[in-house]
Amino acid sequence: MKSCLLYPPNSHLLTDSVINAVVVKSKRPSYVYDKDNNASTSEHLPDCTFKPTTSARSGLGPTKYQVRKNARNKLSITEKEALELHLQRRRVIQQRYRKNIEHKQRALVADVAKLQMEVQRIELILHPPPRVAPDTTSWKAVVEFVHLFRSVVAAPGEEELKDTTALKGVNQTQKQFLFTIMAPDIAFNNGYGIDRVLSHWHFCSLHFLKMEVRLVCLEHGSGNEMIAHLSNCTIITESMLRNSLFCDGKEGDNEWPSFAWKLLGQRLTVQTTVRFEWDDKNRRFESVFFEADMLTPLLKLLGDMEDASTVLSSNIGIY
Numbered sequence: 001m002k003s004c005l006l007y008p009p010n011s012h013l014l015t016d017s018v019i020n021a022v023v024v025k026s027k028r029p030s031y032v033y034d035k036d037n038n039a040s041t042s043e044h045l046p047d048c049t050f051k052p053t054t055s056a057r058s059g060l061g062p063t064k065y066q067v068r069k070n071a072r073n074k075l076s077i078t079e080k081e082a083l084e085l086h087l088q089r090r091r092v093i094q095q096r097y098r099k100n101i102e103h104k105q106r107a108l109v110a111d112v113a114k115l116q117m118e119v120q121r122i123e124l125i126l127h128p129p130p131r132v133a134p135d136t137t138s139w140k141a142v143v144e145f146v147h148l149f150r151s152v153v154a155a156p157g158e159e160e161l162k163d164t165t166a167l168k169g170v171n172q173t174q175k176q177f178l179f180t181i182m183a184p185d186i187a188f189n190n191g192y193g194i195d196r197v198l199s200h201w202h203f204c205s206l207h208f209l210k211m212e213v214r215l216v217c218l219e220h221g222s223g224n225e226m227i228a229h230l231s232n233c234t235i236i237t238e239s240m241l242r243n244s245l246f247c248d249g250k251e252g253d254n255e256w257p258s259f260a261w262k263l264l265g266q267r268l269t270v271q272t273t274v275r276f277e278w279d280d281k282n283r284r285f286e287s288v289f290f291e292a293d294m295l296t297p298l299l300k301l302l303g304d305m306e307d308a309s310t311v312l313s314s315n316i317g318i319y
Contacts, residue, residue, distance in 0.1 A: 138278040141181045141285065142218060142226050145276075148177065150213040153205045183279065187287035197288065207243065207316065208234045226276040232292075233270075236263045236316075244314040259307040266301050270294050 072080065178194055188196045204211065217229040241260050270292050277287040294316075298308040 136283055138224065138226050138276070139218065142228055142276055144177065145181065146213065146215050146228060146230065149201060152201050153208060153211045153213065181284055183282070183284045183286050186285055189289055207240060209237055209240065210235060221275065224278040224280060226278060228274045228276065230272040230274060231269060232272055234268050236266050236268055238264060240316060244316045257310065259302055259304070262302055269297055
Protein backbone atom coordinates (compact mmCIF):
# COMPACT_ATOMS: atom_id res chain seq x y z
CA MET A 1 0.00 0.00 0.00
CA LYS A 2 1.42 3.26 -1.08
CA SER A 3 -1.17 5.42 0.72
CA CYS A 4 -1.16 6.09 4.39
CA LEU A 5 -1.85 8.92 6.78
CA LEU A 6 1.41 10.60 5.73
CA TYR A 7 0.89 10.20 2.00
CA PRO A 8 -2.41 10.94 0.24
CA PRO A 9 -3.69 8.60 -2.47
CA ASN A 10 -2.79 11.05 -5.23
CA SER A 11 0.72 11.69 -3.97
CA HIS A 12 2.11 10.59 -7.31
CA LEU A 13 0.55 13.66 -8.90
CA LEU A 14 2.38 16.05 -6.58
CA THR A 15 5.84 17.04 -7.80
CA ASP A 16 8.67 19.04 -6.34
CA SER A 17 8.29 21.72 -9.00
CA VAL A 18 4.85 22.70 -7.73
CA ILE A 19 6.02 22.95 -4.16
CA ASN A 20 9.11 24.91 -5.16
CA ALA A 21 6.90 27.51 -6.88
CA VAL A 22 5.58 28.71 -3.50
CA VAL A 23 7.97 31.39 -2.26
CA VAL A 24 7.65 32.99 1.16
CA LYS A 25 8.28 36.75 0.94
CA SER A 26 9.43 38.83 3.82
CA LYS A 27 7.33 41.87 4.87
CA ARG A 28 8.67 45.19 3.72
CA PRO A 29 8.25 48.35 5.77
CA SER A 30 5.49 50.75 4.69
CA TYR A 31 7.95 53.61 4.66
CA VAL A 32 11.70 54.11 4.49
CA TYR A 33 13.23 56.02 7.39
CA ASP A 34 16.17 58.26 6.47
CA LYS A 35 18.45 58.62 9.46
CA ASP A 36 20.46 61.47 7.91
CA ASN A 37 17.50 63.76 7.22
CA ASN A 38 15.48 62.45 10.24
CA ALA A 39 12.39 62.40 8.06
CA SER A 40 10.21 59.81 6.44
CA THR A 41 9.78 59.63 2.72
CA SER A 42 6.45 58.82 1.23
CA GLU A 43 7.68 57.07 -1.90
CA HIS A 44 6.15 53.77 -0.73
CA LEU A 45 2.90 55.32 0.59
CA PRO A 46 -0.24 55.02 -1.53
CA ASP A 47 -1.77 58.19 -2.94
CA CYS A 48 -4.70 58.85 -0.57
CA THR A 49 -5.42 62.42 -1.69
CA PHE A 50 -9.19 63.09 -1.78
CA LYS A 51 -10.31 63.99 -5.22
CA PRO A 52 -13.98 64.99 -5.19
CA THR A 53 -16.12 63.78 -8.01
CA THR A 54 -18.35 65.97 -10.09
CA SER A 55 -21.41 65.16 -8.00
CA ALA A 56 -19.55 65.96 -4.76
CA ARG A 57 -18.47 69.36 -6.09
CA SER A 58 -22.04 70.28 -6.93
CA GLY A 59 -23.31 69.63 -3.40
CA LEU A 60 -25.77 66.86 -2.61
CA GLY A 61 -26.72 66.25 -6.20
CA PRO A 62 -29.79 67.43 -8.11
CA THR A 63 -32.82 68.47 -6.11
CA LYS A 64 -36.27 66.95 -6.43
CA TYR A 65 -37.42 69.96 -8.40
CA GLN A 66 -34.60 69.54 -10.90
CA VAL A 67 -35.34 65.83 -11.21
CA ARG A 68 -39.02 66.54 -11.89
CA LYS A 69 -38.12 69.27 -14.35
CA ASN A 70 -35.73 67.03 -16.25
CA ALA A 71 -38.27 64.21 -16.27
CA ARG A 72 -40.99 66.56 -17.54
CA ASN A 73 -38.78 67.84 -20.32
CA LYS A 74 -38.36 64.29 -21.55
CA LEU A 75 -42.12 63.76 -21.83
CA SER A 76 -43.97 64.08 -25.05
CA ILE A 77 -46.70 66.65 -25.66
CA THR A 78 -49.45 64.10 -25.06
CA GLU A 79 -47.86 62.95 -21.83
CA LYS A 80 -47.44 66.55 -20.66
CA GLU A 81 -51.13 67.26 -21.32
CA ALA A 82 -52.13 64.13 -19.41
CA LEU A 83 -49.88 65.13 -16.50
CA GLU A 84 -51.30 68.66 -16.42
CA LEU A 85 -54.84 67.28 -16.43
CA HIS A 86 -53.95 64.97 -13.54
CA LEU A 87 -52.47 67.86 -11.53
CA GLN A 88 -55.53 69.99 -12.21
CA ARG A 89 -57.82 67.22 -10.96
CA ARG A 90 -55.74 66.92 -7.79
CA ARG A 91 -56.04 70.68 -7.19
CA VAL A 92 -59.81 70.49 -7.61
CA ILE A 93 -59.99 67.59 -5.15
CA GLN A 94 -57.89 69.51 -2.59
CA GLN A 95 -60.06 72.61 -2.94
CA ARG A 96 -63.18 70.50 -2.48
CA TYR A 97 -61.64 68.89 0.61
CA ARG A 98 -60.82 72.29 2.13
CA LYS A 99 -64.33 73.55 1.41
CA ASN A 100 -65.80 70.54 3.18
CA ILE A 101 -63.64 71.24 6.25
CA GLU A 102 -64.68 74.92 6.27
CA HIS A 103 -68.33 73.93 5.88
CA LYS A 104 -68.07 71.57 8.85
CA GLN A 105 -66.42 74.30 10.94
CA ARG A 106 -69.19 76.78 10.13
CA ALA A 107 -71.80 74.13 10.91
CA LEU A 108 -70.18 73.44 14.29
CA VAL A 109 -70.08 77.15 15.14
CA ALA A 110 -73.76 77.49 14.21
CA ASP A 111 -74.65 74.44 16.32
CA VAL A 112 -72.77 75.86 19.31
CA ALA A 113 -74.62 79.18 18.95
CA LYS A 114 -77.95 77.34 18.83
CA LEU A 115 -77.05 75.35 21.93
CA GLN A 116 -76.08 78.53 23.78
CA MET A 117 -79.39 80.16 22.88
CA GLU A 118 -81.23 77.04 24.02
CA VAL A 119 -79.34 77.07 27.33
CA GLN A 120 -80.23 80.73 27.87
CA ARG A 121 -83.88 79.99 27.09
CA ILE A 122 -83.96 77.12 29.59
CA GLU A 123 -82.23 79.26 32.23
CA LEU A 124 -84.86 81.97 31.78
CA ILE A 125 -87.56 79.35 32.28
CA LEU A 126 -85.95 77.88 35.39
CA HIS A 127 -84.73 81.20 36.83
CA PRO A 128 -86.93 84.01 35.52
CA PRO A 129 -85.58 87.54 36.01
CA PRO A 130 -87.13 89.59 38.80
CA ARG A 131 -90.01 91.75 37.79
CA VAL A 132 -90.16 95.43 38.55
CA ALA A 133 -93.10 96.60 40.57
CA PRO A 134 -95.63 98.45 38.41
CA ASP A 135 -95.51 101.49 40.68
CA THR A 136 -91.70 101.80 40.47
CA THR A 137 -90.68 105.19 39.10
CA SER A 138 -87.28 106.58 38.23
CA TRP A 139 -87.38 108.86 41.29
CA LYS A 140 -88.11 105.98 43.63
CA ALA A 141 -85.45 103.79 42.00
CA VAL A 142 -82.76 106.47 42.42
CA VAL A 143 -83.65 107.01 46.08
CA GLU A 144 -83.53 103.27 46.76
CA PHE A 145 -80.18 103.01 44.92
CA VAL A 146 -78.63 105.76 47.07
CA HIS A 147 -80.09 104.23 50.23
CA LEU A 148 -78.60 100.83 49.39
CA PHE A 149 -75.20 102.37 48.62
CA ARG A 150 -75.29 104.23 51.95
CA SER A 151 -76.05 101.03 53.89
CA VAL A 152 -73.17 99.17 52.21
CA VAL A 153 -70.40 101.74 52.83
CA ALA A 154 -71.72 103.24 56.08
CA ALA A 155 -69.78 101.37 58.76
CA PRO A 156 -67.47 98.54 57.66
CA GLY A 157 -65.07 97.18 60.25
CA GLU A 158 -61.38 97.99 60.34
CA GLU A 159 -60.52 94.32 59.92
CA GLU A 160 -62.26 94.31 56.52
CA LEU A 161 -59.66 96.60 54.98
CA LYS A 162 -57.52 93.70 53.80
CA ASP A 163 -60.47 91.54 52.81
CA THR A 164 -60.63 90.93 49.06
CA THR A 165 -63.61 88.57 49.02
CA ALA A 166 -67.03 89.38 47.63
CA LEU A 167 -68.93 92.35 49.01
CA LYS A 168 -70.25 91.34 52.42
CA GLY A 169 -72.46 94.39 52.89
CA VAL A 170 -74.88 93.37 50.15
CA ASN A 171 -77.22 90.60 51.18
CA GLN A 172 -79.31 88.49 48.84
CA THR A 173 -82.35 90.76 49.06
CA GLN A 174 -80.31 93.84 48.17
CA LYS A 175 -78.67 92.04 45.25
CA GLN A 176 -82.12 91.02 44.06
CA PHE A 177 -83.12 94.67 44.17
CA LEU A 178 -80.12 95.66 42.06
CA PHE A 179 -80.93 92.99 39.48
CA THR A 180 -84.49 94.34 39.44
CA ILE A 181 -83.80 98.02 38.79
CA MET A 182 -80.67 97.59 36.63
CA ALA A 183 -80.21 96.15 33.16
CA PRO A 184 -77.89 93.12 33.04
CA ASP A 185 -75.48 95.04 30.78
CA ILE A 186 -75.75 98.35 32.59
CA ALA A 187 -73.02 100.84 31.68
CA PHE A 188 -70.91 101.99 34.62
CA ASN A 189 -67.69 103.98 35.10
CA ASN A 190 -65.49 100.88 35.27
CA GLY A 191 -67.27 98.70 32.70
CA TYR A 192 -70.55 96.94 31.97
CA GLY A 193 -72.71 94.74 34.16
CA ILE A 194 -74.05 94.72 37.70
CA ASP A 195 -70.89 92.99 38.90
CA ARG A 196 -68.96 96.16 38.05
CA VAL A 197 -71.27 98.19 40.27
CA LEU A 198 -70.81 95.75 43.15
CA SER A 199 -67.04 95.79 42.61
CA HIS A 200 -66.98 99.58 42.97
CA TRP A 201 -69.08 99.43 46.11
CA HIS A 202 -66.74 96.81 47.51
CA PHE A 203 -63.76 99.08 46.84
CA CYS A 204 -65.42 102.03 48.55
CA SER A 205 -66.33 99.95 51.59
CA LEU A 206 -62.69 98.89 52.02
CA HIS A 207 -60.87 102.19 51.45
CA PHE A 208 -63.35 104.77 52.80
CA LEU A 209 -64.17 103.82 56.37
CA LYS A 210 -67.46 104.93 57.89
CA MET A 211 -68.48 106.95 54.86
CA GLU A 212 -71.54 109.15 55.27
CA VAL A 213 -73.62 109.46 52.10
CA ARG A 214 -76.26 112.19 51.88
CA LEU A 215 -78.61 112.86 48.98
CA VAL A 216 -78.53 116.64 48.56
CA CYS A 217 -80.61 117.11 45.44
CA LEU A 218 -82.40 115.03 42.81
CA GLU A 219 -83.51 116.53 39.51
CA HIS A 220 -84.57 115.64 36.00
CA GLY A 221 -82.05 115.91 33.20
CA SER A 222 -82.52 115.74 29.46
CA GLY A 223 -84.84 112.97 28.28
CA ASN A 224 -85.06 110.12 30.78
CA GLU A 225 -81.95 111.19 32.66
CA MET A 226 -82.01 111.60 36.43
CA ILE A 227 -79.27 113.60 38.17
CA ALA A 228 -78.49 113.00 41.84
CA HIS A 229 -76.17 115.30 43.81
CA LEU A 230 -74.49 113.50 46.73
CA SER A 231 -72.31 114.70 49.57
CA ASN A 232 -69.95 111.96 50.76
CA CYS A 233 -67.96 112.45 53.96
CA THR A 234 -65.27 110.23 55.45
CA ILE A 235 -62.53 110.51 58.07
CA ILE A 236 -59.00 109.90 56.76
CA THR A 237 -57.53 107.27 59.05
CA GLU A 238 -54.07 105.81 59.44
CA SER A 239 -55.20 102.62 57.71
CA MET A 240 -56.31 104.58 54.62
CA LEU A 241 -52.97 106.36 54.39
CA ARG A 242 -50.99 103.19 54.99
CA ASN A 243 -52.83 101.34 52.22
CA SER A 244 -52.67 104.23 49.77
CA LEU A 245 -49.65 106.50 50.28
CA PHE A 246 -46.86 104.23 51.54
CA CYS A 247 -43.74 104.54 49.37
CA ASP A 248 -40.17 103.21 49.43
CA GLY A 249 -37.81 105.30 51.55
CA LYS A 250 -34.10 105.94 51.10
CA GLU A 251 -33.10 103.05 53.35
CA GLY A 252 -35.53 100.62 51.73
CA ASP A 253 -38.22 100.96 54.42
CA ASN A 254 -41.76 102.07 53.63
CA GLU A 255 -42.54 105.58 54.76
CA TRP A 256 -45.23 108.19 54.33
CA PRO A 257 -44.88 111.32 52.21
CA SER A 258 -44.10 114.49 54.11
CA PHE A 259 -47.64 115.87 53.60
CA ALA A 260 -49.41 112.75 54.94
CA TRP A 261 -49.66 114.19 58.47
CA LYS A 262 -51.86 117.00 57.07
CA LEU A 263 -54.50 114.43 56.05
CA LEU A 264 -54.46 112.20 59.13
CA GLY A 265 -57.71 112.56 61.06
CA GLN A 266 -59.15 115.15 58.67
CA ARG A 267 -62.73 115.06 57.41
CA LEU A 268 -62.85 114.67 53.64
CA THR A 269 -66.10 115.86 52.04
CA VAL A 270 -66.52 115.02 48.36
CA GLN A 271 -69.31 116.39 46.19
CA THR A 272 -70.46 113.76 43.70
CA THR A 273 -72.83 113.96 40.75
CA VAL A 274 -74.48 110.72 39.61
CA ARG A 275 -76.36 110.51 36.29
CA PHE A 276 -78.95 107.74 35.86
CA GLU A 277 -80.37 106.84 32.44
CA TRP A 278 -83.84 105.36 32.91
CA ASP A 279 -85.55 102.98 30.46
CA ASP A 280 -89.31 103.58 30.55
CA LYS A 281 -90.13 100.43 28.58
CA ASN A 282 -88.28 97.95 30.81
CA ARG A 283 -88.42 100.23 33.88
CA ARG A 284 -84.72 99.81 34.59
CA PHE A 285 -81.54 101.83 34.61
CA GLU A 286 -79.52 101.54 31.40
CA SER A 287 -76.48 103.42 32.66
CA VAL A 288 -75.10 104.97 35.85
CA PHE A 289 -72.14 107.37 35.68
CA PHE A 290 -70.71 109.44 38.51
CA GLU A 291 -68.30 112.38 38.74
CA ALA A 292 -66.54 113.11 42.04
CA ASP A 293 -64.78 116.40 42.79
CA MET A 294 -61.92 115.38 45.10
CA LEU A 295 -59.48 118.05 43.96
CA THR A 296 -61.25 120.93 45.72
CA PRO A 297 -61.30 119.42 49.26
CA LEU A 298 -57.74 118.08 48.87
CA LEU A 299 -56.45 121.53 47.91
CA LYS A 300 -58.12 122.96 51.00
CA LEU A 301 -56.42 120.37 53.21
CA LEU A 302 -52.98 120.30 51.56
CA GLY A 303 -52.67 123.71 49.91
CA ASP A 304 -50.42 122.31 47.17
CA MET A 305 -51.40 121.06 43.71
CA GLU A 306 -48.54 118.55 43.45
CA ASP A 307 -49.40 116.93 46.79
CA ALA A 308 -53.08 116.83 45.82
CA SER A 309 -52.18 115.15 42.52
CA THR A 310 -50.20 112.51 44.43
CA VAL A 311 -53.25 111.72 46.55
CA LEU A 312 -55.52 111.62 43.50
CA SER A 313 -53.25 109.06 41.82
CA SER A 314 -53.48 106.76 44.87
CA ASN A 315 -56.31 104.49 46.03
CA ILE A 316 -57.87 107.42 47.86
CA GLY A 317 -58.25 109.26 44.57
CA ILE A 318 -59.93 106.31 42.83
CA TYR A 319 -63.36 107.33 44.00
